[in-house]
Amino acid sequence: MTIQNKPAANKNLDSIRKTIANHKRHDFIFASLGTLVIASLTITLLILFLDLVIDGYPRFNLDFFSNFPSRRAARAGILSAWIGSSLVLLVTFFVAVPLGITSGVYLEEYAKKNWFSDLIEINVSNLAGVPSIIYGLLALGLFVYSFGLGQSILTAGLTLALLMLPIVIVSTREAIRSIPVHIREAAYAVGATKWQVCRNHVIPYSYGGILTGVIIGMARAIGETAPVITIGALTFIAFLPPSPIGLEPPFINFDWLESGFTVLPIQMFNWISRPQLAFHVNAAATGAVIIMLTLLMNGFAIKLRYNIRKKIKW
Amino acid sequence: MVKKIITNKLKHDEIIKAESKNLNFFYADGTQALNGVSLPVYENKITALIGPSGCGKSTFLRCFNRMHDLYPGNRYDGQIILQPDNTNILLTDVDPIEVRMRISMVFQKPNPFPKSIYENVAYGLRVRGESKKRTLDEKVEEALKGASLWNEVKDRLQDLAFNLSGGQQQRLCIARALATEPEIMLFDEPTSALDPIATMNIEELMSELKQKLSILIVTHNMQQAARISDYTAYMYLGKLIEFDATNKIFTNPSKKETEDYITGKFG
Numbered sequence: 001m002t003i004q005n006k007p008a009a010n011k012n013l014d015s016i017r018k019t020i021a022n023h024k025r026h027d028f029i030f031a032s033l034g035t036l037v038i039a040s041l042t043i044t045l046l047i048l049f050l051d052l053v054i055d056g057y058p059r060f061n062l063d064f065f066s067n068f069p070s071r072r073a074a075r076a077g078i079l080s081a082w083i084g085s086s087l088v089l090l091v092t093f094f095v096a097v098p099l100g101i102t103s104g105v106y107l108e109e110y111a112k113k114n115w116f117s118d119l120i121e122i123n124v125s126n127l128a129g130v131p132s133i134i135y136g137l138l139a140l141g142l143f144v145y146s147f148g149l150g151q152s153i154l155t156a157g158l159t160l161a162l163l164m165l166p167i168v169i170v171s172t173r174e175a176i177r178s179i180p181v182h183i184r185e186a187a188y189a190v191g192a193t194k195w196q197v198c199r200n201h202v203i204p205y206s207y208g209g210i211l212t213g214v215i216i217g218m219a220r221a222i223g224e225t226a227p228v229i230t231i232g233a234l235t236f237i238a239f240l241p242p243s244p245i246g247l248e249p250p251f252i253n254f255d256w257l258e259s260g261f262t263v264l265p266i267q268m269f270n271w272i273s274r275p276q277l278a279f280h281v282n283a284a285a286t287g288a289v290i291i292m293l294t295l296l297m298n299g300f301a302i303k304l305r306y307n308i309r310k311k312i313k314w
Numbered sequence: 315m316v317k318k319i320i321t322n323k324l325k326h327d328e329i330i331k332a333e334s335k336n337l338n339f340f341y342a343d344g345t346q347a348l349n350g351v352s353l354p355v356y357e358n359k360i361t362a363l364i365g366p367s368g369c370g371k372s373t374f375l376r377c378f379n380r381m382h383d384l385y386p387g388n389r390y391d392g393q394i395i396l397q398p399d400n401t402n403i404l405l406t407d408v409d410p411i412e413v414r415m416r417i418s419m420v421f422q423k424p425n426p427f428p429k430s431i432y433e434n435v436a437y438g439l440r441v442r443g444e445s446k447k448r449t450l451d452e453k454v455e456e457a458l459k460g461a462s463l464w465n466e467v468k469d470r471l472q473d474l475a476f477n478l479s480g481g482q483q484q485r486l487c488i489a490r491a492l493a494t495e496p497e498i499m500l501f502d503e504p505t506s507a508l509d510p511i512a513t514m515n516i517e518e519l520m521s522e523l524k525q526k527l528s529i530l531i532v533t534h535n536m537q538q539a540a541r542i543s544d545y546t547a548y549m550y551l552g553k554l555i556e557f558d559a560t561n562k563i564f565t566n567p568s569k570k571e572t573e574d575y576i577t578g579k580f581g
């Protein structure tokens with residue numbers, strides 16, 4: 001009996017091994033394709049970045065960061081641009097983050113699910129893909145003309161906040177949805193109200209995802225040019241906005257919100273449209289600074305998210 | 315004959331803590347998951363719900379703390395009367411949060427919050443507005459002792475709850491449910507994710523807990539029902555088939571279906 005069975009069993013084993021080898025080949029093909037794609041993307045980005053760094057290298061010194069733009073390329077710097085960018089982002093952050101998180105929590109936890117909430121959902125997701133110049137036009141009509149906010153830091157901050165809002169909302173909702181039902185039920189089961197569940201559980205457990213959205217949104221906002229040009233940011237600025245922090249009480253003032261400004265990408269755009277080659281070096285250096293900032297922000301996001309995820313695993 | 319025995323027994327020592335009366339339940343999609351279930355839960359007793367998968371045990375249990383209210387479209391029909399105040403907890407003008415403050419629940423899968431051990435147990439108290447550190451400390455200790463977890467965790471109360479073993483996590487969830495001094499505790503297959511020793515610990519724990527409160531437990535494990543419960547209800551297809559003292563159900567059930575299920579001929 002056993003002797004008879006043996007060859008049959010062997011044959012079976014052979015065919016199993018063949019099938020496995022076959023399937024493994026699919027694994028291999030997919031993995032190599034993926035590696036190829038990733039590698040070519042990374043290399044492209046790296047080359048672009050290195051190119052900027054090499055072109056802009058002569059300008060990487062402290063003066064570049066502490067000088068105003070100038071007619072002479074060698075003395076021109078990005079002081080007003082990076083301060084402008086920072087202040088605009090500050091406004092964007094403080095508008096888009098609270099609004100975005102609240103909207104996300106409301107839509108996910110409180111809003112009744114019906115055709116109206118579906119409509120809002122589709123709209124919000126779509127907004128994330130709307131060309132940024134449309135936001136610029138909206139802001140020009142609404143903030144600059146209707147509200148009379150002028151071509152100020154406040155207007156730019158609000159405009160970029162509009163741009164960032166859908167990203168924050170979508171990532172907040174995604175993060176909330178990934179909280180397992182049984183954790184939520186556990187909170188309700190001890191007698192928590194909806195608000196307590198949101199406050200003590202839903203929001204804290206979503207920090208990782210929300211943060212990712214916020215930083216991706218900020219990274220996008222920092223590089224946006226079109227909407228800021230549309231609302232009329234100045235291209236040549238040789239002054240700083242009033243300082244937000246004063247030496248006398250009340251120590252904080254908000255005059256800077258109404259100030260004119262420029263931002264890094266506009267400064268870059270301005271220099272690159274000059275005919276003199278010397279200015280192109282400045283533009284390259286500014287580009288490298290923007291990319292560096294973006295990378296830094298993303299790195300920071302990844303680190304923070306990693307720290308949060310270490311504590312929360314489902 | 316059978317009826318007489320129960321009524322006699324009732325007269326002697328059982329006090330009704332809660333009672334479902336002709337309870338029907340409909341999920342949002344129209345599924346009727348419970349069909350006229352009438353069942354008492356006695357004070358300081360363990361009542362076990364058994365029955366094949368999908369017969370509505372969890373659905374029934376979750377009516378007791380109005381868990382179904384979390385999902386729109388679900389509908390109760392009938393009553394669950396909670397004693398001693400004789401409240402029908404299914405009425406829409408009874409706040410489900412009030413019900414959950416009186417009746418707590420332990421789930422099938424251990425579900426601690428991603429917070430410290432201490433905060434997990436204290437959460438129910440915090441929700442009730444308790445913020446005095448002294449009181450919280452005392453009650454957390456008491457609850458952890460009640461869930462026989464104190465000795466294992468007393469030196470690391472600030473550790474994350476996820477670092478505990480599965481059995482410890484489940485006892486932590488029991489402590490969390492216990493800290494608020496509920497009148498009834500609901501257990502939905504609390505040991506199905508645990509090994510035999512952890513299971514034994516929790517079974518012993520339940521037998522101690524019933525000195526203080528009433529317990530309603532869903533279990534798939536017939537031996538478990540026989541070991542720990544005082545009363546057993548057999549459900550099938552959303553209906554209550556038989557309810558009786560546990561030893562009666564397991565030795566001499568009055569319905570053929572119950573007997574078939576218990577002896578493993580069916581299910």
Ligand SMILES: Nc1ncnc2c1ncn2[C@@H]1O[C@H](COP(=O)(O)OP(=O)(O)OP(=O)(O)O)[C@@H](O)[C@H]1O
Nearest residue numbers: 341342343345347366367368369370371372373374
């Ligand atoms: N959210 C839901 N919507 C619609 N029907 C549901 C829902 N949850 C459960 N049901 C149905 O209700 C019936 C009872 O389900 P229930 O979860 O109460 O069963 P159970 O007895 O607890 O089963 P198990 O032993 O497998 O846990 C089943 O037929 C199930 O398909």
Ligand SMILES: [Mg+2]
Nearest residue numbers: 371372373502
């Ligand atoms: Mg169940």
